[in-house]
Amino acid sequence: MPELPEVETIVRGLSAQLPGRVLTEIIVKFPRIINGDARGFVDRFTARAVASLVRHGKSIFIRFEARKDVPSPLMRIHLGMTGQLLIHSAAEPLAPHTHVIFRFEEVEVRYVDIRRFGKIEMIETPKRFTVPDAWTSPERVIVAALRNRRGMAKHALLNQNVIAGLGNIYADESLHLSKIHPRRPLESLSDGRLISLCHNIRAILRRSIRIGGTSFRNYVDTNGRRGGFKDWLKVYGREGERCACGGVIRKTIVVSRGTHFCPRCQRLPSALR
């Protein structure tokens, strides 16, 4: 479920609580969530203090303080479709589908994931991010990533190896704001359209982050609160409703994902069908 604004909101929630705290215990109730050897994972991170948190795309990275000369590995958390990270006191009862518990002094962070598509892993040797982040990378870098790309616009926006962070909701919303048909071949867009697309992506992300992301079904932040961006969605989940231009919003399948668009203001030039 969570796309960039939702993950950003979660990282901010964790950043307000965790830095400086020592991870005293990790309880793994469902080992398959941990990528690789779960025991090694637990051993490596237990008794370490959190240094800082970073988001890149839809991934959360937790950096721990190094001990002596021993460099500290990174923890990467990807929430998949339905992953949640909730901050609780240890006394509160466990929700169903709680798979991993990170126990700190005073608080614990619980990884809850109904569909269990999420992954948590240890990264021994962190690498530089090479893919631009849809929110933090300079716009010109994102434009450059899309230029010279071929194929359907929506495909590129969803591809995390091209731009990191957009998912189905924000891809649909960005294309709608930019008046680009989801199947429009990227190579058919002028430089100006590409620049405005990237600008619109940022504008949508900015607004969504400001109000805590989109809660369509499951998403909640670290305090269990829902995000407010659902009310701002122009096409996602609005099949049959009217677009501001007067057209009626349609839902079809593009790149095997449910795709919402307005056939009136997101026209596919007839030469391209």
Add this chain to the structure above:
DNA sequence: TCAAATGTTTGATC
């Protein structure tokens, strides 16, 4: 009751 759909990613296949 059952089939389809759900905010993701990855790997296979053509």
Add this chain to the structure above:
DNA sequence: GGATCAAACATTTG
């Protein structure tokens, strides 16, 4: 490369 599909899963919706 690019497009398509299936699978990893549980729950909700029509």
